[in-house]
Amino acid sequence: MKIILSSLAVGAGFGAATSLVNALSSPYGDLGAPLTGTVWAGAAKVLSLLMDAGWAWAALAVAMGWLAGTRALGALVGALALIAATGAYYVTDALVWEAGTEMVRWWVAGLPLGLALGAVGAAIRRPGLTGLLAALTVPVGAAVQMVVLPPGPHLTLTPATVLAEVIVWTASALGAGWAVCRFWSTKRAATAG
Template sequence: MKIMVGGLAVGVGFGAVTSLVNALSSPYAELGMPLTGTVWAKAAKVLSLLVDAGWSWAALAVAMGWLAGTWVRGALVGALALVAATVAYYVTDAFVSGAGTDMVSWLVVGVPFGLVLGVVGAAIRQPGLVGLLAALTVPVGAAVQMVVLPPRPHLTLTPAIVLAEVIVWTAAVFGAGWAVYRFWAERQAALSVQRVQSG
């Protein structure tokens, strides 16, 4: 039950923060206008490019699944976190920027993706190839998104865009490296045990 409440709370926080950061980073939004041209607007733009990305929302469901521990709980908490984040995002958007909503469409997409990604998160705890593939999901997904759909809202590269891309690529490399290292270390430990038992 605690993990369900946690998933709900984290999802609400993630969705609301994403909407607020988007509003703060936009010179056309009421919240963002006073910050235009300041370091705060640039920081908000970098954060917006990071949290308002598909891989980031996927990472939310995966992280909640990992915290849940089991595949069933992971699926439920992953879906709950994405649903809560979606609702919080659009409710906050309505207040901070008066934006319209296609919340229902995203909820329809979020539930099955949340279930699957929650299971992936729980599977990270598994040893061997299953754990390796699960742990590579977010880093590889982030890298693929960076190639196919990089965070470039306009044609010119700005320092905020470059910084956001560097952060994502760095995190993807470190995440993949950690997953591979963990897999290799488990294999080495298993081989050592086999040698001791056979010797």
């Protein structure tokens, strides 16, 4: 029960924080306008580019599934985290931007994706190839998104977009490296034991 409540709380916090960071990063909103031209505006833009990316939302569901430990519970908490994040994101958007919502559409997409990604997160704990592939899901997904849809596509390169790209590529490489090192160390331990 604790992991279920935690997934709802973490998801809601992530969704609300993503919406707030988006508002702070925009010079066109009430929250972001006063920050225009400051270091805080640049930091908010980098955070916005990182948090509002598909791979970051996928990482939320995978992380909650990993924390749950079992495939069934991981699937449940992955879906709950994405549903809570979506709800909090759009409620915060409505409060901050007075924006309309596409919440139901994203809930419909988030439910099956959250179930799958939560189960993947739980599978990270498994030894062997299954655990390796599960652990590579987020780093590879982030790298693919960087190629297909990099931060701030169709925009002029800015320091914020370059920094966001460097952070994502570095984190992807480190995450993939961790997954491969973990795979080989558990394989060596199994053959030695």
